[in-house]
Amino acid sequence: MYTQSFSVPDNAGQKSARTPSTENPELMAAFDARIDADGRIEPQDWMPEAYRKTLVRQISQHAHSEIVGMLPEGNWISRAPSLKRKAILIAKVQDEGGHGLYLYSAAETLGTSRDQMLEGLHSGKAKYSSIFNYPTLNWADVGVIGWLVDGAAIMNQIPLCRCSYGPYARAMVRVCKEESFHQRQGYEALLVMMQGTEAQRAMVQDAVNRLWWKCLAMFGPPDADSPNSAQGMRWGIKRISNDELRQKFIDATVPQAKVLGVTLPDPDLKWNEERQHHDYGQIDWQEFWNTVEGNGPCNKERLATRVKAHNDGQWVRDAALAYTRKQQQRAQKEAA
Amino acid sequence: MSAIQPSVAQDRSKQASAPVGGSAPNAVGSVGAPIDYLLHLADNAVVLGQRNAEWCGHGPILEEDIAMGNVSLDYIGQARLLYQLAATRLGGDVTEDKLAYFRDDTQFRNYTLLELPHNGPLVGYAVSNRDYATTITRNFLYGALMVLVWEALEKSPDADLAAIAAKSLKEARYHLHHAADWLVRFGDGTDESHQRAQAALDHLFAYTEEFWTPSAAEEAAVASGAGVDVRSLRAAWDGIVNDTLTEATLVRPEVRGYVTEGKHGRHSEHLSYLLGEMQGLARAHPGATW
Ligand SMILES: [Fe+2]
Numbered sequence: 238m239y240t241q242s243f244s245v246p247d248n249a250g251q252k253s254a255r256t257p258s259t260e261n262p263e264l265m266a267a268f269d270a271r272i273d274a275d276g277r278i279e280p281q282d283w284m285p286e287a288y289r290k291t292l293v294r295q296i297s298q299h300a301h302s303e304i305v306g307m308l309p310e311g312n313w314i315s316r317a318p319s320l321k322r323k324a325i326l327i328a329k330v331q332d333e334g335g336h337g338l339y340l341y342s343a344a345e346t347l348g349t350s351r352d353q354m355l356e357g358l359h360s361g362k363a364k365y366s367s368i369f370n371y372p373t374l375n376w377a378d379v380g381v382i383g384w385l386v387d388g389a390a391i392m393n394q395i396p397l398c399r400c401s402y403g404p405y406a407r408a409m410v411r412v413c414k415e416e417s418f419h420q421r422q423g424y425e426a427l428l429v430m431m432q433g434t435e436a437q438r439a440m441v442q443d444a445v446n447r448l449w450w451k452c453l454a455m456f457g458p459p460d461a462d463s464p465n466s467a468q469g470m471r472w473g474i475k476r477i478s479n480d481e482l483r484q485k486f487i488d489a490t491v492p493q494a495k496v497l498g499v500t501l502p503d504p505d506l507k508w509n510e511e512r513q514h515h516d517y518g519q520i521d522w523q524e525f526w527n528t529v530e531g532n533g534p535c536n537k538e539r540l541a542t543r544v545k546a547h548n549d550g551q552w553v554r555d556a557a558l559a560y561t562r563k564q565q566q567r568a569q570k571e572a573a
Numbered sequence: 574m575s576a577i578q579p580s581v582a583q584d585r586s587k588q589a590s591a592p593v594g595g596s597a598p599n600a601v602g603s604v605g606a607p608i609d610y611l612l613h614l615a616d617n618a619v620v621l622g623q624r625n626a627e628w629c630g631h632g633p634i635l636e637e638d639i640a641m642g643n644v645s646l647d648y649i650g651q652a653r654l655l656y657q658l659a660a661t662r663l664g665g666d667v668t669e670d671k672l673a674y675f676r677d678d679t680q681f682r683n684y685t686l687l688e689l690p691h692n693g694p695l696v697g698y699a700v701s702n703r704d705y706a707t708t709i710t711r712n713f714l715y716g717a718l719m720v721l722v723w724e725a726l727e728k729s730p731d732a733d734l735a736a737i738a739a740k741s742l743k744e745a746r747y748h749l750h751h752a753a754d755w756l757v758r759f760g761d762g763t764d765e766s767h768q769r770a771q772a773a774l775d776h777l778f779a780y781t782e783e784f785w786t787p788s789a790a791e792e793a794a795v796a797s798g799a800g801v802d803v804r805s806l807r808a809a810w811d812g813i814v815n816d817t818l819t820e821a822t823l824v825r826p827e828v829r830g831y832v833t834e835g836k837h838g839r840h841s842e843h844l845s846y847l848l849g850e851m852q853g854l855a856r857a858h859p860g861a862t863w
């Protein structure tokens with residue numbers, strides 16, 4: 238899964254960090270030249286503080302999204318209606334955990350520990366993708382999340398495979414492969430349901446109705462309202478604008494919905510011959526910002542569940558540490 | 574909804590002694606394990622897979638979330654292979670999902686140990702926090718058994734079962750390794766982790782007595798030559814368990830009194846809740862394909 242956070246500051250409303258003028262001009266010039274030449278920045282390379290901060294924020298938000306994103310789908314593991322689907326779902330949720338792991342590791346190369354990042358998530362300071370703050374209410378949500386949410390993630394992340402920061406770009410290559418597998422699996426599950434009973438088809442349509450607009454919002458605010466985008470583009474952290482990605486996603490999804498036999502819940506959605514794109518209706522940005530700011534339908538449950546898992550697991554982590562220390566002491570004694 | 578009766582399964586297994594289909598059909602005169610034996614193995618796997626998957630998204634550390642997901646996935650995979658084999662041998666319109674989703678709790682043949690929630694001794698409708706020490710201790714006690722069971726079944730003359738055993742053995746070794754590793758960390762970690770691991774052991778150990786009294790299905794499997802006599806595995810199991818407990822500085826509890834009977838179809842209060850959750854959606858749409 239992924240995050241729309243590329244243009245969402247952790248403290249929504251605050252001004253984004255600007256490149257401070259105190260950076261060493263020679264180093265700065267070399268960095269800019271590398272970026273202009275489409276070169277990669279690696280962990281040991283010099284980079285401006287603002288670049289580092291922006292990346293830590295973006296990658297950690299992305300990691301948090303993977304981890305929080307395990308919960309809405311995890312909600313259906315115990316009730317999956319066939320063993321095959323249960324196995325696919327466990328594997329998928331597990332993949333998302335793996336994505337979280339690579340991303341935390343990528344962010345750690347920038348000098349921020351996983352504990353620090355988790356502290357940001359648990360205290361509510363760091364954001365994660367707002368799509369995970371909506372409930373999964375029927376089994377088809379699992380398929381629709383795969384098809385649309387992982388689908389939107391791919392649109393957003395493919396350009397990130399060329400991101401200027403090496404570790405992030407490499408993590409994205411691996412993540413994108415798995416996300417496109419998830420998308421195909423989700424779509425396939427929906428195809429089977431749509432060929433099934435009336436009740437199954439109704440589940441799919443219900444899930445699409447609830448999730449469609451939320452998926453469009455995943456690409457972030459319109460370009461006109463995205464103050465971070467320009468700097469992100471300059472730095473090669475963001476490659477394609479929110480609106481462009483959203484349009485690409487809609488254009489790709491409409492024919493898939495047709496094959497599936499579901500209706501996308503937007504009366505204004507239609508092909509525009511002149512633009513060679515689909516026109517679409519108004520996204521409810523008020524609702525989006527409400528959710529980003531913590532007041533969506535499931536924000537509190539999602540966050541409290543992550544915090545509880547972390548706190549409940551404290552003794553397990555402590556035990557592992559204590560055991561390792563004891564082992565080291567024993568080894569030292571033997572060596573002495 | 575037509576639940577599949579074990580007695581029916583038993584009768585059909587006789588007709589199906591020369592199974593059709595499958596990747597390695599048995600040669601004339603070779604043995605097929607009794608259906609109820611396959612179901613016992615499959616039910617064990619599906620019930621523990623279902624339980625372990627409850628940790629998904631709630632693990633104590635991200636790496637463990639992923640590791641426990643793996644364990645769970647292995648168990649669901651084993652269950653599928655075993656149910657598929659049983660379904661093929663039963664023939665007709667029996668499928669793996671009919672066996673997993675449309676049999677009632679009294680028809681399930683899993684060990685009671687595997688259906689318990691991840692906490693100490695509590696009644697069926699009690700609600701409690703999950704305790705990772707309980708999860709790990711159970712995975713250890715059962716993992717130690719299954720390494721031995723699959724080692725034996727890998728040599729079963731039932732070629733289909735032997736193939737499943739060979740695959741499952743690799744997984745079981747990993748499960749045992751994973752659980753034993755953590756059990757040692759808990760036992761020899763902090764005071765709290767030691768106390769939790771000992772409490773889990775005290776709670777769960779009595780359930781392992783069920784391993785050692787063969788059920789009718791196990792006896793039939795032994796008689797057919799396809800199964801393993803669980804009693805012959807006890808000394809080896811004791812060895813694995815005692816060695817690990819010593820390393821973990823944990824005390825093996827004394828066991829006396831009631832021996833659970835899940836594998837005979839007489840379960841604890843917990844299984845019907847587990848199956849109610851697992852089977853509910855499938856049963857609400859009988860005949861649907863997913
Ligand atoms: Fe995904």
Ligand SMILES: [Fe+2]
Pocket residue numbers: 238239303332333336412416
């Ligand atoms: Fe992901």
